[in-house]
Amino acid sequence: MSNVRFEALKTAKEHSFAQVTPSCTQENERVKDFFARDVFTRAKMKEYIAEEVLEQLFDDVDNGRTIHRDIAGNVAIGMRKWAMDHGATHFTHWFQPLTGGTAEKHDAFFSLTKDGELIEEFSGDSLYQQEPDASSFPSGGIRNTFEARGYSAWDPSSPVFLIGDTLCIPTVFVAYTGEALDYKTPLIRSTASLCHAAREVCGLFDKTVKHVHVNLGWEQEYFLVDESLYMARPDLMLTGRTLMGHNSAKSQQLEDHYFGAIPQRVLAFMRDLEYEALCAGIPVRTRHNEVAPNQFEMAPIYEDVNLANDHNLLVMSIMERVAQKHHFRVLLHEKPFAGVNGSGKHCNWSLQTNTGVNLLAPGKNPYQNLQFVTFLVNVLMAVHRHNGLLKASIVSATNEHRLGANEAPPAIISVFLGKQITEVLDKLEHATAEEGIIINAKKEMKLGVANIPEILLDNTDRNRTSPFAFTGNRFEFRAVGSSANCGGAMLALNAAVAEQLMLFKSEVDRRVEKGEPKERALFDIIRNYIVACKAIRFEGNGYSDEWRAEAAERGLDCETSVPLVIDRYLAPDTIRMFQLTGVLNEAELHSRSEVKWETYAKKLQIESRVLGDLVINHVLPAAKRYQTMLLNNVLTVKQVFSADETAALNEMDYSIIRQIESHSAAILKGVEAMTEARHKANRQPDERAKAIAYHDTILPLMADIREHADALELIVDDELWTLPKYREMMFIR
Ligand code: ADP
Numbered sequence: 001m002s003n004v005r006f007e008a009l010k011t012a013k014e015h016s017f018a019q020v021t022p023s024c025t026q027e028n029e030r031v032k033d034f035f036a037r038d039v040f041t042r043a044k045m046k047e048y049i050a051e052e053v054l055e056q057l058f059d060d061v062d063n064g065r066t067i068h069r070d071i072a073g074n075v076a077i078g079m080r081k082w083a084m085d086h087g088a089t090h091f092t093h094w095f096q097p098l099t100g101g102t103a104e105k106h107d108a109f110f111s112l113t114k115d116g117e118l119i120e121e122f123s124g125d126s127l128y129q130q131e132p133d134a135s136s137f138p139s140g141g142i143r144n145t146f147e148a149r150g151y152s153a154w155d156p157s158s159p160v161f162l163i164g165d166t167l168c169i170p171t172v173f174v175a176y177t178g179e180a181l182d183y184k185t186p187l188i189r190s191t192a193s194l195c196h197a198a199r200e201v202c203g204l205f206d207k208t209v210k211h212v213h214v215n216l217g218w219e220q221e222y223f224l225v226d227e228s229l230y231m232a233r234p235d236l237m238l239t240g241r242t243l244m245g246h247n248s249a250k251s252q253q254l255e256d257h258y259f260g261a262i263p264q265r266v267l268a269f270m271r272d273l274e275y276e277a278l279c280a281g282i283p284v285r286t287r288h289n290e291v292a293p294n295q296f297e298m299a300p301i302y303e304d305v306n307l308a309n310d311h312n313l314l315v316m317s318i319m320e321r322v323a324q325k326h327h328f329r330v331l332l333h334e335k336p337f338a339g340v341n342g343s344g345k346h347c348n349w350s351l352q353t354n355t356g357v358n359l360l361a362p363g364k365n366p367y368q369n370l371q372f373v374t375f376l377v378n379v380l381m382a383v384h385r386h387n388g389l390l391k392a393s394i395v396s397a398t399n400e401h402r403l404g405a406n407e408a409p410p411a412i413i414s415v416f417l418g419k420q421i422t423e424v425l426d427k428l429e430h431a432t433a434e435e436g437i438i439i440n441a442k443k444e445m446k447l448g449v450a451n452i453p454e455i456l457l458d459n460t461d462r463n464r465t466s467p468f469a470f471t472g473n474r475f476e477f478r479a480v481g482s483s484a485n486c487g488g489a490m491l492a493l494n495a496a497v498a499e500q501l502m503l504f505k506s507e508v509d510r511r512v513e514k515g516e517p518k519e520r521a522l523f524d525i526i527r528n529y530i531v532a533c534k535a536i537r538f539e540g541n542g543y544s545d546e547w548r549a550e551a552a553e554r555g556l557d558c559e560t561s562v563p564l565v566i567d568r569y570l571a572p573d574t575i576r577m578f579q580l581t582g583v584l585n586e587a588e589l590h591s592r593s594e595v596k597w598e599t600y601a602k603k604l605q606i607e608s609r610v611l612g613d614l615v616i617n618h619v620l621p622a623a624k625r626y627q628t629m630l631l632n633n634v635l636t637v638k639q640v641f642s643a644d645e646t647a648a649l650n651e652m653d654y655s656i657i658r659q660i661e662s663h664s665a666a667i668l669k670g671v672e673a674m675t676e677a678r679h680k681a682n683r684q685p686d687e688r689a690k691a692i693a694y695h696d697t698i699l700p701l702m703a704d705i706r707e708h709a710d711a712l713e714l715i716v717d718d719e720l721w722t723l724p725k726y727r728e729m730m731f732i733r
């Protein structure tokens with residue numbers, strides 16, 4: 001009898017001993033030789049497109065104006081030429097549906113004339129807008145109630161690029177009536193809203209600021225597992241995580257993996273991955289081992305949030321492709337293995353003016369420092385007021401397993417500021433306006449109590465348990481899941497801060513109009529804000545039980561059930577905020593929540609079915625086989641030995657036989673109950689009720705079944721076990 005697991009282990013061993021040299025990089029090639037090789041950058045556009053066309057295009061893009069169709073026509077000609085010069089035969093609109101990931105539909109660069117002659121062609125219309133037959137993408141009802149058609153439309157602010165023989169055009173995906181069906185559309189809207197609001201507030205300090213940029217620097221965590229072992233685990237293949245598996249005796253206790261030497265085989269993968277990412281213009285710079293065995297991280301230099309998000313999605317697909325070349329599978333799931341750290345995608349977020357000032361970094365003079373404190377405190381206010389929504393923006397069926405555990409950001413959103421900033425805010429809070437702002441005879445302003453040191457980047461002062469931390473010159477939203485589209489979290493944060501800045505600006509204006517000096521009004525409002533949003537600030541251990549109790553007392557959102565957290569999208573203050581900022585209307589919010597509930601229930605449905613199959617087809621047969629061996633042994637002993645001797649000789653066998661019996665019976669009972677619960681959940685009248693039923697009834701049953709299956713793994717003869725074990729999957733050599 002062949003055992004799939006042993007065959008997989010043999011192949012994995014062969015992979016480990018095979019050649020590990022990366023295949024991409026040429027000798028003597030340097031990064032500057034191949035960076036953005038596959039991207040139609042502005043510099044390359046100049047070689048292919050007329051100067052006056054480009055001038056108009058760049059001006060429109062930089063000022064957020066819609067591109068004229070004639071311009072698109074001219075751009076398309078140059079774009080096709082460049083793409084075909086580099087071997088492209090096809091083009092695709094590349095978009096970000098609500099399923100997560102990206103979608104594409106390829107068309108060739110030719111069409112037929114009326115006479116049936118083939119001509120190479122790529123029209124402005126093809127670049128500008130497409131109508132993919134994408135009726136199967138989730139729309140949460142928008143496309144049933146409005147108009148069935150969905151359009152993808154060119155996003156000229158993100159450059160086109162090549163993947164193999166295909167020109168990829170970043171696009172938004174919207175319904176015929178204009179409702180967003182993707183992540184990119186509201187992300188762009190939220191950025192525009194935030195840029196505008198931030199510029200208005202900057203105007204209080206520096207009239208020369210014309211534009212504010214929103215930056216995102218993501219850190220992508222992931223696991224690698226050998227391809228042959230992956231193939232022998234139906235749960236990994238179908239759900240992205242192990243639904244069972246006993247902890248390895250050695251896992252991350254010794255913390256010897258974190259920042260450790262990267263195994264040769266993994267290093268070869270990383271070098272190929274970085275090469276391809278750099279060719280695609282993604283400025284990846286950092287790589288290291290993460291906390292859990294087989295867990296790694298890569299991070300680029302931060303970029304404009306829209307481009308950075310495109311790059312993150314692109315990197316996720318490059319990773320999967322490159323991993324296969326190295327006989328690995330990359331696991332982007334937030335929690336592929338129980339009992340060890342999960343994976344996140346820290347989103348480093350900041351605001352920067354066109355004059356080069358980072359609005360979240362302490363400045364060089366009192367005005368800049370007051371500006372810094374203004375933005376910092378407004379972010380705190382926004383996070384405080386919308387902490388439930390920010391949590392909703394990061395929850396999912398997969399991230400759920402990471403948020404509950406004591407090893408990742410907790411399911412309560414709070415902000416960590418560090419000692420220095422906390423002191424600054426405490427002083428401001430207790431100062432009188434006269435103490436706070438000092439204006440001397442020469443009309444120079446001084447921040448009396450808030451002398452903020454210029455360099456605050458104290459790396460030791462970093463609370464790893466905080467879901468949202470200030471790290472010296474940016475905020476780091478750490479609760480975002482490794483498999484997520486960061487757009488979901490970023491658009492919520494952008495919109496919340498945009499709304500807050502609008503409220504702030506109108507309050508300042510109102511008081512100045514009444515004759516109050518501007519600095520005094522600013523100071524006073526900020527001081528009020530510091531008091532109003534105090535509840536969101538937390539410097540302690542975010543994993544502790546005391547914090548959970550305290551957070552509830554402070555009135556922070558402590559809901560842990562994912563389907564109920566999703567409700568926050570439809571809370572009245574959320575709807576108002578998204579409407580005011582023009583990011584999402586009520587219909588879009590309803591559709592998004594529907595999609596989230598539907599996806600949640602579907603993912604759990606698949607997991608529950610796979611778990612049922614695994615225990616029935618793998619675990620119980622192995623257990624039964626072993627039990628039969630033991631039973632036969634009992635009989636043989638009885639035949640050979642006297643009755644007195646038999647009892648002692650069979651003692652261990654009896655005990656194991658009984659344990660197998662009890663675990664097997666529990667599993668069978670559990671699977672029956674789970675199937676029944678699934679049928680009941682599927683009969684629920686709407687997506688929300690279905691998601692709640694899956695959360696409340698199926699998740700606990702799955703955990704129970706797993707416990708018995710894991711117990712059997714420890715008892716059953718290793719030779720009979722067919723699923724690769726944790727200890728075999730988690731240590732790449
Ligand atoms: P760490 O793991 O120590 O937080 P990494 O070096 O792994 O840091 O990643 C930090 C990320 O933050 C990088 O993507 C980096 O470019 C980004 N980053 C640095 N400064 C800023 C900033 N001002 N705004 C946004 N992102 C930033």
Ligand code: MG
Pocket residue numbers: 219297299
């Ligand atoms: Mg990092």
